[in-house]
Amino acid sequence: MTIPIVPKLLRSHLSDLAERDARIDGRGRWEGRELEVQHSILPRAEGSARVRMGDTIVLAGVKFQIMTPYPDRPNQGGLMCSAEVRPVAGRNWESGPPSPESIELGRVVDRGIRESGCIDVDSLCIIPGEKAWQVILDLFAISDDGNLFDAFALAGIVALRNATVPAERFEVGEDYQLSVSKTPIMCSYHRVGGRFVFDATAREELGGDERIHITLGDDNNVHSLQKGLKGIFSADEFTEIMDNAIERTEKLRKIVDEL
């Protein structure tokens, strides 16, 4: 990703707005953008989702492969999660090998889903020591107007929850719905104009500082955390964010459960 020049004017504008507790697009500090979630929209994927948050749009697709289980875990299948942000999604994204930014995106989302235990890897075993399912979740950005993390995480869990294991195509039995027992949800906060806000846009990311990502499971258990970019935050600031994340993930989980 090319690092764009950060206009001083933008930074000072964001600070001025923060003093008045306002945001560049008129939202409240903890207010998310309008959210649209669809599932099963890609005909070639075994599970899929499209998430739109304002002008940020992402797709998630689930594919399955048959793998040989690892020798130390002969009864387990695998989960792989990768994120790709290609030049289609914005003028600062470049082609070539995966950038550190997109690798971080994929890994943070992966940890949230994996560590929540929502996918029972034991259930992915077909023949112990010989054959198991590998679930591959591919996250793909269509339009990046900030906060790809939350969009990817949400699209990812929705795609998994609507995935069918293609056993017939691989001649290992009948197709069945992938079992996803929990709904991990990520919430991301960026420091903009000196204080943390929820669901930053690209302009807020550009003129802002560090970011914090929190993934919470069904019982508000913490499954992944990540602090990104340069910046220092206090314990009090983190507590405030965590309290907000608890509230917000509950609402988002309800939306996902009702799909």
Added chain:
Amino acid sequence: MGGYGEVQMIDENGVRADGRGPGDIRPITIETGVVPVADGSCRMTWGTNEAIVAVYGPMEAHPRKIQRQDRAVLDVAYNMAPFSTTDRMRPGFNRRSREVSKVTQDALESVVLLELYPRSKIRISIEIVSAEAGTRCVGLTAASVALADAGIPMTDLVVSVASGKINDVVVCDLNKEEDNYGEADLPMGIMPNSGELVFLQMDGDLSQDEFKQAWKYNMDAAQEIHKLMVEALNGGDSQ
């Protein structure tokens, strides 16, 4: 081309397995403005193909060595998303997508008025998010709509469509099965207002008469598709 007539895909009345007649194309939808952060964009579904194209620019061309003093350069990248195919497509370098990118770039450079933007670059990203058959045609057609949506001056749009041969019958717009087991494939990129070509490929086996028929099917289909493109660009979705 694969099976050479082992699979029956068209009956004696000229009805294809998916119910189409020999000259019929699959259903098409076109929508613009689908990548809000881009300067122009297009989503095109064609059968169960789906392409999303974003156009950025004209913008500074860097590194400097790619700049042309008298014109703009196009930077076209065609790519298939990992979940676009039945077996997962591994992301990364791939000879097929490089070739498709190149021929698509050659086609688009033939219609864009490049000399209006010296030393600049126009980036065109073609992402196939669902592939059936004929993705290069969908990508090229959608790219020309996205360029028009971005307000980039062109001499004409480009409509790309392929005809081929299944069970010794020439048909228009091959679907996945027809593409896999068919005997020929002739994709063309047509400027609908003049009937001139900017893109042409072919593989398989066609007699001179069959070739002429396939050519005609493509020309006729181009007019039909062109209407949908213009409709989409004049606002609203096309069906």
